[in-house]
Amino acid sequence: ERLVFTDHSDALKIGISQTGSGTRQKATLNLNVTDVAGTPVDGSFSVSVTDMGKVAYNEEDETTILSNLLLSSDIRGYIEQPNYYFTNTDDNKRRQLDNLLLSQGWRRFVWKDIAAGKEPEISHRPELALEIAGRITTLGGKPLTGAKVLLLSTTPDFPLLLDTVTDARGNFVFDRLDIPDSATFSVQAKGLKNSQDVVIKVTEGAGVTVKPYFGKTTDLSAYLETTKEQFSVLVDQNMLDKRILIREVQIQAPKQIKVVNVVGSANVMGTADAIFGKERLEYETSLLMAFSKIPGITIKDNKVFSASSRKTSITGNKTPMLFLVNGVEVMQDEILIMNPRDIEGIEILVSNYNLTVYGEPGLHGVAHITMKRGKDRPPSTMAFKRVKSRGYSVIKEFYAPDYDDPNINKNMQDQRSTIFWKPNVITDTNGKGSLSFFNSAAPGTYRVTVEGMDAFGNIGRNVFTYKVQ
CATH class of the missing domain: 2.60.40 (Immunoglobulin-like)
Structure with a gap:
């Protein structure tokens, strides 16, 4: 089948008004968003403000919410200027867009699969969390x-x-x-x-396919120069983070190495009644077998007990030892399947002195298991797999100076190229939204780009410029 683009002319109408046009002056942007019928809508919008003298700009070269959701995401081939087809559209551009789809907008399907109700295999689950x-x-x-x-x-x-x-x-x-x-x-x-x-x-995870870049190049020299200047100013003012830069200090005395039973252990006592180190664990085939060779330990029904413990539960059975992995309590069944080569060392605590800080949970003995870290970990075996870099980084707020703050140095250079950025400006049920920021110290023409989506999935984009003097 061949794709055909139908323009429903239903893009959101995003009105932008602005106050504050002086350098280092607070500027306020007011948004008024409606649907095509003029009805106010609530939605979520991203807002960016850039200095056009420092950031090169051509609307037809931009990657926008319109070009991405309505065109690029449905075509496999390369599109040199996707937003060209959404900027100042006329009959000529609509004909050119149809020619683009005539050459690249084809996709295949099998009638037999559709008639049989056969659905395509889903390789990735929906990313809900x-x-x-x-x-x-x-x-x-x-x-x-x-x-x-x-x-x-x-x-x-x-x-x-x-x-x-x-x-x-x-x-x-x-x-x-x-x-x-x-x-x-x-x-x-x-x-x-x-x-x-x-x-x-x-x-x-669903990876990103790297594709070669075709088309025109963009001159970033002005942007890079101003970014370097701004970075130097922030370093001089210690404003990149909350740490304070100090001069280099050279330490002449040798570093004192603290001797511990097992490197990285969470054992707060610092002492142990028995230690089974990584040198011995390297030759063990199972963790349960390793425990059987530690003095003061007995094994029964695949459970680990302290040989010196005579205390029993109300059922008359002995209570297994408390297992701590990197300081976290775990069930013995969950940890005894581990590969002994993954472990830095095992510390056994059974004496009253060493068990004092563990209270009732540690009455029957404690086994501190410390895992290896980083380059010390052995290669994976078939029953073990390493997984990394699956989380999110700590949220960081986009830097913007507050010249109303008396502690801010108002005489420092302000060469920002991106004046302001916020990814989630929310409009209310009346379609209204407002935000404030400070202009930089550089006069010029500033460009405001607003794009986003309402609660019903309708999308829109608007570009607004104002002069700073």
């Missing part, structure tokens, strides 16, 4: 149903331990995650009856 998903199979590729999967954080100062089981197709998912940027995890699994015939395949 952060998640880590994948599939567990045997070495032969057969899906494993009911396999237990463990997700363990290996990120310093971010403890997390979750578990789940696979569905009938061997799929698993850890969803609704709240994790930071650059977080790293270990995904571990075991088959039924602790079978080692396990392969983990973690679903990668």
